[in-house]
Amino acid sequence: MTTTTTVPDLPDLVPSSRGFSAGDYPVKKFQAQNGAEVRMNYGNKRYGMTLSLGYANIPDADARRFLEHYDEKTEGTFKTFAIGPNARDGWTEDNKWLGAHEWGCQWRYAGPPQLTSVYPGRSSVQIQLYAALNNA
Amino acid sequence: MTFYSGQNGRMELYEPTTATGPALSVAFVNNGQQLTETGAQTGIATTVQTGDSGSGLTVDFEVDEGECEQLTINTPGSGYSDDQVVDVTGFADVTVRIFRREARRLAKVASWQIQTNAATLDTTTLGDTDSTSAYGLRESSGSARIFYYDQGGSNDCAVLMKKLLKVRNNLGDPEFAGVADEPELVRLKLDVMHGTTAKCFEFVALITSASMVMGVGEVLAADIQFKVQGAFEKLTVLN
Numbered sequence: 049m050t051t052t053t054t055v056p057d058l059p060d061l062v063p064s065s066r067g068f069s070a071g072d073y074p075v076k077k078f079q080a081q082n083g084a085e086v087r088m089n090y091g092n093k094r095y096g097m098t099l100s101l102g103y104a105n106i107p108d109a110d111a112r113r114f115l116e117h118y119d120e121k122t123e124g125t126f127k128t129f130a131i132g133p134n135a136r137d138g139w140t141e142d143n144k145w146l147g148a149h150e151w152g153c154q155w156r157y158a159g160p161p162q163l164t165s166v167y168p169g170r171s172s173v174q175i176q177l178y179a180a181l182n183n184a
Numbered sequence: 185m186t187f188y189s190g191q192n193g194r195m196e197l198y199e200p201t202t203a204t205g206p207a208l209s210v211a212f213v214n215n216g217q218q219l220t221e222t223g224a225q226t227g228i229a230t231t232v233q234t235g236d237s238g239s240g241l242t243v244d245f246e247v248d249e250g251e252c253e254q255l256t257i258n259t260p261g262s263g264y265s266d267d268q269v270v271d272v273t274g275f276a277d278v279t280v281r282i283f284r285r286e287a288r289r290l291a292k293v294a295s296w297q298i299q300t301n302a303a304t305l306d307t308t309t310l311g312d313t314d315s316t317s318a319y320g321l322r323e324s325s326g327s328a329r330i331f332y333y334d335q336g337g338s339n340d341c342a343v344l345m346k347k348l349l350k351v352r353n354n355l356g357d358p359e360f361a362g363v364a365d366e367p368e369l370v371r372l373k374l375d376v377m378h379g380t381t382a383k384c385f386e387f388v389a390l391i392t393s394a395s396m397v398m399g400v401g402e403v404l405a406a407d408i409q410f411k412v413q414g415a416f417e418k419l420t421v422l423n
Contacts, residue, residue, distance in 0.1 A: 061309075064307075138311035138312075167318075
């Protein structure tokens with residue numbers, strides 16, 4: 049089952065750390081017994097990008113926005129959504145290279161946000177996103 | 185304009201008094217749960233537990249979200265001993281510990297020093313060119329130098345060192361070679377005397393280090409280091 053409901057973007061805070069993995073095309077490898085290898089590309093869209101965003105020592109009110117987004121807006125890992133421009137702040141090249149939309153993918157949570165309380169009123173949040181191809 | 189020097193400094197240690205008397209300070213042992221009362225409670229009577237003595241202590245406190253807080257003495261009463269626990273009348277399961285500990289000036293303190301540091305939490309984000317921070321945990325610690333002396337069985341240097349150093353239990357039994365009493369918390373007061381009144385740092389502390397060096401041409405002294413437990417209880421030195 050897929051959804052067409054418009055989901056609000058990820059809370060648009062500037063992260064303090066970011067990791068990106070570029071995914072791959074739907075390539076299947078066939079290997080002969082002698083070791084020779086043939087690869088077939090079954091599509092023209094790259095998918096499976098992952099984006100990890102860390103928000104260190106942010107106010108609890110901002111941390112709550114991620115929990116709220118995960119619970120009430122995306123229903124956990126169910127619905128897809130877009131990320132705001134601030135998620136790529138500090139990257140000086142074209143945003144598409146740290147994105148998924150260009151290849152027909154949309155972000156969804158790969159797992160629940162991880163929250164660590166560090167001080168009264170302050171927490172650190174780590175989120176992991178996964179880009180899936182639209183079912184279109 | 186008044187300046188202060190070493191002549192204005194002194195150090196005090198809170199110690200339990202052996203005699204019974206009025207409550208000098210109090211703290212909750214149990215502060216209740218799901219109490220129906222709300223707001224300020226004034227002059228609430230207390231009841232001594234079976235086998236204990238003392239009478240007349242009344243306390244003030246507030247009930248917030250079903251729990252008691254902000255405890256102070258209203259009437260100190262009489263006949264109480266240090267570390268005695270009393271029930272708060274009319275408040276189920278609320279109990280209060282009475283302290284009879286008085287500050288006593290430690291003799292032969294050559295110097296004391298105290299410092300407070302605040303940790304910082306890095307709030308720098310991607311795209312920033314300069315780091316930003318928020319306040320994190322505060323931590324206070326200090327040290328004191330106390331001369332070792334003998335005077336009629338009194339020796340404040342030893343009094344303070346005994347809070348950290350403990351003789352092993354079950355002497356002669358090798359099985360218990362590694363067992364001794366735990367170090368004690370101390371309540372200290374570092375004073376800056378202004379005439380007859382003291383402007384002070386007052387706090388509970390852990391003695392974290394005690395060292396002595398005996399040397400030719402030097403008076404034996406102990407260097408004590410301590411770490412403040414939690415926040416200061418009084419900071420009249422800043423008034």
